[in-house]
Amino acid sequence: MAFIPVATIDEIPEGKGKCIEVGGREIAIFCMGGDLYAISNVCPHQGGPLAEGKFEGDMVVCPWHQWRFNIKTGRSPVSPKLKIETYPIKREDNRIMIALPE
Numbered sequence: 104m105a106f107i108p109v110a111t112i113d114e115i116p117e118g119k120g121k122c123i124e125v126g127g128r129e130i131a132i133f134c135m136g137g138d139l140y141a142i143s144n145v146c147p148h149q150g151g152p153l154a155e156g157k158f159e160g161d162m163v164v165c166p167w168h169q170w171r172f173n174i175k176t177g178r179s180p181v182s183p184k185l186k187i188e189t190y191p192i193k194r195e196d197n198r199i200m201i202a203l204p205e
């Protein structure tokens with residue numbers, strides 16, 4: 104699995120999201136509890152920007168109509184069938200790296 108550098112650690116403050124574009128995808132990166140998570144930035148409801156959502160526990164809340172997604176699993180707490188894409192993410196020194204599906 105090839106990891107691509109997408110940001111530096113100081114660009115992702117604790118409790119905030121950042122949208123990055125890589126490989127034609129919009130990906131939301133979050134830092135929560137010192138750990139990094141990467142999910143699709145595009146809400147499946149009407150395309151709201153999940154990187155701009157607020158946290159509720161492990162959930163990010165879409166800023167447009169408040170749909171919620173678990174940032175660790177991508178799953179909706181309302182419908183088990185509703186799941187957004189998650190991406191492997193890691194830190195190397197100051198860099199944040201993401202792996203895209205092959």
Ligand code: FES
Nearest residue numbers: 146148149151165
């Ligand atoms: S666009 Fe995200 S809840 Fe509607």
